[in-house]
Amino acid sequence: NAGVTQTPKFQVLKTGQSMTLQCAQDMNHNSMYWYRQDPGMGLRLIYYSASEGTTDKGEVPNGYNVSRLNKREFSLRLESAAPSQTSVYFCASSDIQSWNTEAFFGQGTRLTVV
């Protein structure tokens, strides 16, 4: 039972490079999320997808794009990486429309932009 799988686990980018973080869930959840975690700031929502075919901005969307490829997969793209995007990124999924359910998290991607 894999749950939420993120790739890669670690990545170092040079300023200006682009990359895509991949996320897949096998729990048939409708909603998926991308968060970034920075010291002292907790989890901040970047983008989310309430259901297949929809995406919405969260608290800190600038510099990111997302794609909800299908019900299972939700990718996060950095078009031109900046040092301020150095962070730990977590993907999560939930069947939030069922109301009484929690979010399930992936293992995280530690990204360093130099």
Added chain:
Amino acid sequence: AQSVSQHNHHVILSEAASLELGCNYSYGGTVNLFWYVQYPGQHLQLLLKYFSGDPLVKGIKGFEAEFIKSKFSFNLRKPSVQWSDTAEYFCATNTGNQFYFGTGTSLTVIP
């Protein structure tokens, strides 16, 4: 928008001490409330959750939380902490399609 406040940013306890971490939420309607734990270098894992019913919720590893509607609070407790409880703890709630997390409380347990 909803918000969640965790007032203890960093807590240091000795083993066997009792723990209480504060959490307050802003929404006045029906809420779902969660506590997550993040061990060093790992992802967030659910400790416990409250949806309705008994306001005293028991979770894994001896943790419990009490929902007090009149105080908009959902504090996490453990009678006797262990070194292995060293971690970061996040309170969260959800409304609509989003989850809202507090900024976290870092707990260090000294053997």
